[in-house]
Amino acid sequence: MSARLSPGRTIAAHAILIAWTLVALFPVFVIVINSFKSRKAIFADPLALPLPGNFDWVGYETVLKQGDFFLYFQNSLIVTVASLFFVLLFGAMAAFALSEYRFRGNTLMGLYLALGIMIPIRLGTVAILEMMVASGLVNTLTALILVYTAQGLPLAVFILAEFMKSVSDDLKNAGRIDGLSEYRIFFSLVLPLVRPAMATVAVFTMIPIWNDLWFPLILAPAEETKTVTLGAQVFIGQFVTNWNAVLAALSLAIVPVLVLYLIFSRQLIRGITAGAVK
Amino acid sequence: MGALELKNVTKAFGTTEVIKGVDLTVNDGEFCVFVGPSGCGKSTLLRIIAGLEDATAGDILLDGKRVNDVAPAKRELAMVFQSYALYPHLTVRDNMGLALKQAGQSRATIQAATDKAAAMLSLEPLMDRRPAELSGGQRQRVAIGRAIVRTPKLFLFDEPLSNLDAALRVATRIEIARLHRDLKATMIYVTHDQVEAMTLADRIVVLRAGRVEQVGSPMELYNNPANTFVAGFIGSPQMNFLDAAALGFAPGQVGIRPEHLEISQTAGAIPAEVSHVEKLGGETLVYARSPEHGLLTVRLFGEHHYQVAEPVWLTLQYARAFQFAPDGKRRS
Ligand SMILES: Nc1ncnc2c1ncn2[C@@H]1O[C@H](COP(=O)(O)OP(=O)(O)OP(=O)(O)O)[C@@H](O)[C@H]1O
Ligand SMILES: [Mg+2]
Numbered sequence: 001m002s003a004r005l006s007p008g009r010t011i012a013a014h015a016i017l018i019a020w021t022l023v024a025l026f027p028v029f030v031i032v033i034n035s036f037k038s039r040k041a042i043f044a045d046p047l048a049l050p051l052p053g054n055f056d057w058v059g060y061e062t063v064l065k066q067g068d069f070f071l072y073f074q075n076s077l078i079v080t081v082a083s084l085f086f087v088l089l090f091g092a093m094a095a096f097a098l099s100e101y102r103f104r105g106n107t108l109m110g111l112y113l114a115l116g117i118m119i120p121i122r123l124g125t126v127a128i129l130e131m132m133v134a135s136g137l138v139n140t141l142t143a144l145i146l147v148y149t150a151q152g153l154p155l156a157v158f159i160l161a162e163f164m165k166s167v168s169d170d171l172k173n174a175g176r177i178d179g180l181s182e183y184r185i186f187f188s189l190v191l192p193l194v195r196p197a198m199a200t201v202a203v204f205t206m207i208p209i210w211n212d213l214w215f216p217l218i219l220a221p222a223e224e225t226k227t228v229t230l231g232a233q234v235f236i237g238q239f240v241t242n243w244n245a246v247l248a249a250l251s252l253a254i255v256p257v258l259v260l261y262l263i264f265s266r267q268l269i270r271g272i273t274a275g276a277v278k
Numbered sequence: 279m280g281a282l283e284l285k286n287v288t289k290a291f292g293t294t295e296v297i298k299g300v301d302l303t304v305n306d307g308e309f310c311v312f313v314g315p316s317g318c319g320k321s322t323l324l325r326i327i328a329g330l331e332d333a334t335a336g337d338i339l340l341d342g343k344r345v346n347d348v349a350p351a352k353r354e355l356a357m358v359f360q361s362y363a364l365y366p367h368l369t370v371r372d373n374m375g376l377a378l379k380q381a382g383q384s385r386a387t388i389q390a391a392t393d394k395a396a397a398m399l400s401l402e403p404l405m406d407r408r409p410a411e412l413s414g415g416q417r418q419r420v421a422i423g424r425a426i427v428r429t430p431k432l433f434l435f436d437e438p439l440s441n442l443d444a445a446l447r448v449a450t451r452i453e454i455a456r457l458h459r460d461l462k463a464t465m466i467y468v469t470h471d472q473v474e475a476m477t478l479a480d481r482i483v484v485l486r487a488g489r490v491e492q493v494g495s496p497m498e499l500y501n502n503p504a505n506t507f508v509a510g511f512i513g514s515p516q517m518n519f520l521d522a523a524a525l526g527f528a529p530g531q532v533g534i535r536p537e538h539l540e541i542s543q544t545a546g547a548i549p550a551e552v553s554h555v556e557k558l559g560g561e562t563l564v565y566a567r568s569p570e571h572g573l574l575t576v577r578l579f580g581e582h583h584y585q586v587a588e589p590v591w592l593t594l595q596y597a598r599a600f601q602f603a604p605d606g607k608r609r610s
Contacts, residue, residue: 170363173330178424179351179380192367 028254035059035247042243059244062235063252066245071224072231077256079141079227080209083148087205088198090149091156092164096186098157099164100172110161116154121147122214132219139222147215152205163197164190199267202260210257228253280341280431280464281306282327287336289322289488296322298488299336304466304481309458311475312468313511314485320468323485324434327466328357340432351380355432356425360440362417364409364424371396371405374424395423398460399453415446419453426457433465439474447471454478472514476500484508506606509533515563520548520571520594522601530609531602536563536577538598541584546591550574552584566590 033050034042041054048054063069098110121128128147129138137143167190175185191198216230232249235242282304289297296319304310312320325331327338329350337344345353356377364373374395375388383391396402399419409417418438425433435454439447455478458465469475475482476496484491484499484507492504496512503509509517515536522530525547540546541564550566553573564576564584574592584590601609 168361168363170359170361171365173325173328173350174357174359174363174424175365176330177328177350177355177357178377179349180376188367189365 031247032251032254035244035251037244039244042247056244059242059246059248060252062242062245063248066234068223068226069228069231069249069252072226072228073252073256075141075225076210076227076229076253079144079148080206080256080260082141082145083152083209084202084206086145086149087152087156088202091153091201092160092191092194092198093186094153094157095160095164096190099161110157114154114158116150117158121151125214125218129218137219139220139225141220141225143219144215144225144227147219148209148212152201152209155204156201159201160194160197163194167193196268199264202264206260206264207257210253282432282464282466283337283339283342284323284327285337285339287323287326287333287338289319289326289331290334296488297326297333300485300488300490302483302490302493304464306464307462309465309467309478309480311479311482312466312485313470313475313482314491315511316470318485319488320485321436324357324436324466324468327432328355328434329353351377353432354428354430355434356428356430357434357436358418358421358425358438360437362409362421362441364417364420366409369406369408370401370412370420370423373409373420374427377424377428391427391429392423395426398426398457399423415442415450418442418450422450422454422457426461429461429463431464433463435465435467437468437470440470447474451478472512476512482512484511503533503600504608506531506533506602509600509602509608515575515577517600518571518574519602520574524570525594527601528603528609530604531606532594533600533602534594534598536575538595539574539576540593540595541566541576541578542591542593543588544591546593548574548592548594550590550592552586552588552590554586555584557581564590566592568592 030046033048034046036050036056036059037048037054038056038058041048041050041056044054050056094113098106098113132138132143137146171189171193172185175189180189211229212227213229213233216225216227220226221230228249232246232253235245235249282302284300284302287297287300288295300323312323314320322331326333329345329348333346338346340353340355365376368376371392374392378388378391392405393402396405399422401416401419401423404412404416404420409420412420418441422438438454439450442450451474454465454467458478467474467478479496481493482496482499483493486507492499492508494502499508499512503512506519510519510533513535517533517535518539520532520534522528522532525532548568548571550568552564553567554565556563556565559581560579562578562580562582562584564578564582565573566576567573576592603609
């Protein structure tokens, strides 16, 4: 920040940010504290902290004993990481082509790719399901990865293309004169410079995939391909809901995304502070 | 080896023609400077020579061979950019050695070449730093070093000094002149700076709106401009243009350089009034407004004292004046 704010404005800004943080974290906080309490304690006083009197592992015990929670986790991770990888790779490559090369229909192609931001992919669920049935991909993780890659690409292309336009032409041209291939220019010159944008895209792409219930339920509901969000549904019954287990499962589900998020946000900060070209 | 020839080169971006038919020969070992107003196509022409941009029409010949379809890396040229364009993730040594590495040279060869270039530019203490840890002047020296390492036939410089401060500019300018003497390579250099153009060039190419206006040695252009554009562009402060008819010549303009205009407080040919005085120490610039000819610049050597609004008389050294026809062309 270049301009210094007056103390009053600094305090106000911090007050607003802290208030917002509290509001945003409150549900997470409630989930986590209640996951450590007995069923009775949850209903008696949802906001009480887990203390020796009401402390109970039962939620976690149920989750860990209940079949294949590790498998669900593994599935979620595979799907999220693989989708993320493809979204970033293909998104960045498409963005590079759109921003770097002049060809007929360049703008039109850019608009077409960006259209997906405005049209929810779920509108095509029936068609997607038919396609997956036809290609025999139902109940495979591949089906989910394909759908999520398609879902994430439009925003990735849109954001990354804008950032890539800002990468110095001179730098790319210097690489060309030095005999670097277009792939080397892309991977070793351009990608590191748009790392902050990649991290942003990664975060925006990752969260909806991890949290999604819709496509796992429709495309891969089999026991061996269940994701965490879908797996947690077994504790929510029509008549009885095992709240301890649901809360414990949700608490556990937060951990991996948190780790991924921390990795990307470090990239964000490093990207911002790294030395620029000039 | 290192001669360049452009044959009727044109370049259009979409429907806008940016280079409108350029014919140019640059001899081996020559230092050729492109000057021209902003947006006239200097950088575009340089990029076409480098192969970073395709010419819409025309031929580019290096050493007599047509290179229109040769990749930039295979043209045996090096380019120094205004923004330095160093690879941010590589050390100075790796920045300089990358082209040789790509060309498949051995480690020892690369080491020797980078060491030699580093010695030429006094970069030895900086070899293991990254570009982010260098000052602007050091970065520019690395960029020049990266060009030298390849021992190219042809060097292309696109306003390499415009991001440097005045003192560093002079130092680097002298450095480049020395490199040209030592390496005996062909160099093409784009600049906005009069002094750089006049001091470095064997030949200056004046461009305007994608066309070559005149080509010649600095003194040829100074003493023998082909038209008002070149006359006004070469030389600083700018040439004065007077109304020829008012001086009793055929209609058109009379050009006279500020150093060839005499000023007197008592008598002369053109009455005028001092409107501004700039004292630069070694020289004094007097701006005087004449009712017939507008604002005229007089360049005097040493310190002189004129007051604003003081009436003065100006006299042309007719032997040094140029006559231009109404279309801007020089009258012979
Ligand atoms: N990629 C491009 N697409 C469209 N027009 C372009 C492109 N690159 C350059 N131009 C246009 O071509 C003209 C010449 O540009 P160029 O960069 O060669 O000017 P220049 O002489 O180097 O100017 P300066 O002295 O400001 O660097 C300008 O009018 C510019 O707008
Ligand atoms: Mg330019």
